[in-house]
Amino acid sequence: MKEVLVLKDLEQIKAVSQQYRLEILEAFDSSAKTAKQIAEAMHEPHGRVNYHIKMLEKVGIIEFVEEVIKFGVVEKYYAPVAYKLIIDSSAVTLDDEMNDSISKASLAFFETISREFYDSIEHFSSGPSRKISYSTDYYLTEEEAKELYDQLNQVADSYLKGKEQPREGTHRHFAAHMVVPLPPKES
Secondary structure, three states: OEEEEEEOOHHHHHHOOOHHHHHHHHHOOOOOEOHHHHHHHHOOOHHHHHHHHHHHHHOOOEEEEEEEEEOOEEEEEEEEOEEEEEEOHHHOOOOHHHHHHHHHHHHHHHHHHHHHHHHHHHHOOOOOOOOOOOOOOOOOOHHHHHHHHHHHHHHHHHHHOOOOOOOOOOOOOOOOOOOOOOOOOOO
């Protein structure tokens, strides 16, 4: 599995613009699984999950790994092609359809971040601490915003490398960082 898949293709960006498909990607939990295993983990119908896995495979976000025959039944295993997905709008031609798709994908990613945050609050009202940093009202050029995002990515990638699997004494965590343009303040 690659570390990062940069989404530059309209069809890939459309594919991850649905929250449900991001939930399917999360359900793989860094290992190959069948559509049935994902459906069971998500408590969703097998047919619905299988349909979305096929869509993600078609655009190259999930790949077929192997076929295993158990008791005469063919089980197809799939896995995400990368641990991390990045939408790089600077690498694509922005027309109305691409802008709309990037907006929907950004919203789906944000909904995932929000869900993970609220799940953390619900399940860990005491216990493991949350580390949250929030900064606003910085004035950056497009190049400076990209440089900041790239540096945040480098630090996170460097620190988190090799920590994708459970180990003794560890707990599952969620990490996210965003650099987002804001509308001008009203006077």
